[in-house]
Amino acid sequence: MSLASGRPYLAIPGPSVIPDRVLRAMHRGSPNIYEGPLIEMVASLWPDLRMVAGTTGHVAMYIGNGHGGWEAANANLFSRGEKALVLATGRFGLSWAESARAMGIEVEVLDFGRSSPVDFDRVEAALRDDAGHRIKAVLTTHVDTASSIKTDIPALRAAMDAAGHPALLAVDCIASLGCDEFRMDDWGVDVMVAACQKGLMTPPGLAFVWFSETARLRCGHSDLATPYWAWGPRAQPEDFWQHWDGTAPTNHLYGLREALDMLREEGMPQVWHRHHTLARTVWAAFDAWGAGNPQIGLNVADPVHRGWSVTAARFGAPHATRLREWCETRAGVTLGIGLGMAASTEPAYHGFLRVGHMGHVNAHMTLGALAVMEAGLVALDIPHGVGALAAAAGVIARNA
Amino acid sequence: MSLASGRPYLAIPGPSVIPDRVLRAMHRGSPNIYEGPLIEMVASLWPDLRMVAGTTGHVAMYIGNGHGGWEAANANLFSRGEKALVLATGRFGLSWAESARAMGIEVEVLDFGRSSPVDFDRVEAALRDDAGHRIKAVLTTHVDTASSIKTDIPALRAAMDAAGHPALLAVDCIASLGCDEFRMDDWGVDVMVAACQKGLMTPPGLAFVWFSETARLRCGHSDLATPYWAWGPRAQPEDFWQHWDGTAPTNHLYGLREALDMLREEGMPQVWHRHHTLARTVWAAFDAWGAGNPQIGLNVADPVHRGWSVTAARFGAPHATRLREWCETRAGVTLGIGLGMAASTEPAYHGFLRVGHMGHVNAHMTLGALAVMEAGLVALDIPHGVGALAAAAGVIARNA
Amino acid sequence: MSLASGRPYLAIPGPSVIPDRVLRAMHRGSPNIYEGPLIEMVASLWPDLRMVAGTTGHVAMYIGNGHGGWEAANANLFSRGEKALVLATGRFGLSWAESARAMGIEVEVLDFGRSSPVDFDRVEAALRDDAGHRIKAVLTTHVDTASSIKTDIPALRAAMDAAGHPALLAVDCIASLGCDEFRMDDWGVDVMVAACQKGLMTPPGLAFVWFSETARLRCGHSDLATPYWAWGPRAQPEDFWQHWDGTAPTNHLYGLREALDMLREEGMPQVWHRHHTLARTVWAAFDAWGAGNPQIGLNVADPVHRGWSVTAARFGAPHATRLREWCETRAGVTLGIGLGMAASTEPAYHGFLRVGHMGHVNAHMTLGALAVMEAGLVALDIPHGVGALAAAAGVIARNA
């Protein structure tokens, strides 16, 4: 007998729960794309997109997904044969490196494993080793969606500066924008990539690249920048259609407008506070479950290095998979699969899962998902520590 | 700082959470109401409406709300001056009595208070006292939305039979249909009233009266049955428009069709099991909170007499109101106000609340609401027992 | 081979085409009905409902349809045995009379047939004959949805005044409100009935009764006013729920809010001008088709007596039915059936149809429907005059 009938809750690390307001805004007929209200509405998007990223720089929008965003960043940053230094803390950092390499870019990867943060000494050393300054840009994830490791971007900037290296700094905020604190200009980021389906609370279909004036000037001649990926005309078009190199993604634009309104109404500091608190709520539950049960635990030991939008955890194979199935079929909660957390052998895969807590998510959603996980642990007889829900509720009580 | 941004959860005892499927089905342009697909679709509703009620009898649909349903039942059951015996276990039973009285019906009320079930001995005695059989019908709520007391309908039927009284039995299932087990024919019910916005998961706007062939024959000449309320043409129309005495409620019909599909897909026994389990989940949390804290407690002592769709509880004024406010503004959960639970003096009002768990509701929604209440109790420093969430999760674990 | 695939156009006299804005506004989850934003939003409806009716008087809203509106008006206006004078110019006037009679009201009908306007001399005479002033109210349709005849309300008021009779004046604007000019206070109307699914552009489910202070005072003791129909608590409630005698029709209220916004944005004089022009566009086409073809013609000879929201016409049986079928199945336009235009013998029925042009309707929709009718006349070889479309387009050209 199932208790799943009711609102499903998709607690995966993206796409996230789309707000009803956003879906409603997207439910409308096609507008004129040459004249009229659409043009004015689109003009209102750019300041808010800058606000969300903490920048006064440029922003290019793409009809695409996160991988499209990577390719756009790569295509503008590099010409064939130029070199990237990629800092990887999980599968998505590695994937970005693969994307760059496949485009003909020379890629050096510093791989910090699946559970450890970036070691900035190694970064600084690598940059110092690059005496000829062949490395044009350092690429890193802010939060790797697979491992949920967060990279300390100001510390990375400091390491680059300490090395006296002129490389540009490019950050993938796909899993973190609109969730984790991010200040592009203050933190000295040159290029930032995101997509709409996570913290920006819009159905998948848009990618974004923010870039500084410095990046624009240093990357003006990239021979990888095809018409579709070139960020120049998108950010500073002569004609409206150049924002998207062709037909505008009309209905997504209405959705994005509504999502940005929601972020403005709540205010970015409050948005960040909410995500940080909900993340700590999840962590508190895992701390309790894992007490005395080494098979259960968070992937990232130090809270400072954990992202606020997604939490990767281990449950001891095959418990993670069993728990995910129970939560979905019995209680209406879909958790994220473990991704790239180990060799892709089956047993390892079944030992990890991820909880998404990004975007349109609040106290009862998060607590409800944790309580369902607790019920599943009991139902499936998976050994676990007690007090998880009281601990989680306590975090909410102290921070709401 | 609030943690409410995200999906709001309206956990009041109606209107309930409307499924996305239902809202989507209602989002369509006007159909032809004289010919075509609408006629065929409407024909499919009646068998399912009978299935939900457990009857092979008649069903009349009204554009109206629950009060409209009462008035429809009254208008068909009675002529002016005829007599009703109303069994009241809360505000809504009393309101039905007031509705009948205001229509010119003679009403005798057996009031069992706000926390006690119907005493069938008193009912039997009252019927025996009516030697002249002036009482034409006995009216009662199945579950009173205000007190959450459930009436044992088979026991009531038995009491009426024991008294040898020919009165018809009319039951208000507004708060229970599609949630609590109900079997109209098996239980000897003649008239049943419901509305669409609770267990039937459709936005407010439709009321229903099911009636047996016996009721039809005995009530054929009610002088209160105006054209709008008369159940005959609605249940057995010559023309399509007579189903609603005029224009059909087109978009609600699409929503109702979808909601009935959902009930059919899940199956009524499973629907009832789900509500029963979720109710017990709520009760388990209250049992823990109230242990050693007499100010916190369920309104109905014996689980047998509690409805499965709504739970009324006391928190000690003004804690109920403070807790409701905290849950809504800090965590996105709206709980129901206490209704008719005490003299309408402010302090009493602030000592009660209700949790709705009716319709489109599942494990994570219910657990999430309870976890938020727990967080609120902690945040507001309201004394309460421990272990509520673990107990609630345990009910889910054992029954999912 | 059909050319119907594409947007269907429902050109029947109600329900009318629901604007996308209205449907979008209705597509949302249940709100709290005891506290919060809904209460404030509802407060904004009443001034606009008064504005649309041209009154500073009272307004009661009902979950119901137009027949419910009639019953509400009857129930408040009359006690059993009191007398109504009904002026009928089509099926709906007669139906209102039947509704009143079935409720126990004494009804005198002045029937002016199906194609002629009210004869005010007869009305004045009837009122003069009622020396004892037993007639409590005069009931009439503003525009009869079946015949499309419009009643000159100021002239009716003048006739009543000339007769020196104190009867109240009650007008059914179901088919005309938000389409035809109407000024309740200026025209001396005491009671006005409408529903939401025509000029108010909202899916069926709401009825309204506006009433003057005079009517309120004169009708305070009607013994037909049951709790559901009594207009007093609805117009001047102590508690929010009394606006609807129970649960609010939440989603319809959002739709109504949006529809009233649209009327405000356009402005009532412009709304009336639009409907008048579109009506004349339809009439011009019929004038051309009917030239030399006596089988084709408008039901109402004099434009002064034609409603602006619906046009009844004859095509010579069975041409009306054949044309309707062709337009719907071949071209995507659904026209209204003839209603109550003749004895209900089949041949007569097949000789009438109605074109709805009410609410969310504009130049291209009306011209498109007429052009499709022209194509159907040609395809079906129904003799008709030429130049209809050029004439229709000419009306648009001169008035847009």
Next chain:
Amino acid sequence: MSLASGRPYLAIPGPSVIPDRVLRAMHRGSPNIYEGPLIEMVASLWPDLRMVAGTTGHVAMYIGNGHGGWEAANANLFSRGEKALVLATGRFGLSWAESARAMGIEVEVLDFGRSSPVDFDRVEAALRDDAGHRIKAVLTTHVDTASSIKTDIPALRAAMDAAGHPALLAVDCIASLGCDEFRMDDWGVDVMVAACQKGLMTPPGLAFVWFSETARLRCGHSDLATPYWAWGPRAQPEDFWQHWDGTAPTNHLYGLREALDMLREEGMPQVWHRHHTLARTVWAAFDAWGAGNPQIGLNVADPVHRGWSVTAARFGAPHATRLREWCETRAGVTLGIGLGMAASTEPAYHGFLRVGHMGHVNAHMTLGALAVMEAGLVALDIPHGVGALAAAAGVIARNA
């Protein structure tokens, strides 16, 4: 005074009118993108996408627009320095050529002007001249959205075969797929590009490239095929996410599913017939308006060379612009601007417009738009021939 309030009709050549069914299907929460129903639903799309294109070959879907589709085709067809022969009959053919050139492809353009079809003798000659077979592919539009010129694809194939040249044939069906007859396999097409927002009736956001096994084999080593554009993994993925190189465009997929259902239900031959008839309806009106008025006329003289989804026409500057403004602001119809029809001097621009009749369009929509144009011509005193609407209705009458 405007008569525009009502349903707007966007009669531009894309995005087209999105069916309510499609919008409704897209209005839903995020699904799981790793497991569950989405995977099964997506599997159902490919056979229907093949059916629409008339092929048993491969199909790759992109989150992108039409320009993205061009870039995808270019990236897979060519390595840097390889050569394309582009046949241009309007702005979009030229734009595809520019896209290819900007990517480093050598491009030879045969430009046939803005009002003339492809001259196949010139094509054959050009291919014969390419004795070394440096031309890897011939690129052409099926219907150029700007000029509305249609290219006879079987005739092109014949010319290529006659020249004995092994070049691949790549066709842009962005403006024609789902409107104009197209049979990829029968006509010997190797690569076909389309997007979703025209005949496929889905909001902008998806592009498609169909490709034959021959094309797959001949283009396996293109060095322009970046990870995002490479068609191989999209058409034959190992993992579900590779269909889109990352996150799936979830909501668009639901919309596309519904749109394909609509095409299947109507049947492609009937879809083509409908578009052909509606196109001829538009042409008939223009023939009448232009009779004796040389300033008014269709851009393409011979009906054989006109696309069935869009019609470009001249009105004599500034009449086209004045007429467009009148139709939109007075009557609710938005016509397409002239695009690339002349030197970009203002007067020329104001002398052209386009009528879109693609996708979800039927008899009353097309006739309504034409009737509004007629009204505008009258209102603006633009000289024009008579009888346009009767002629247009006649086409419908004879073909519905």
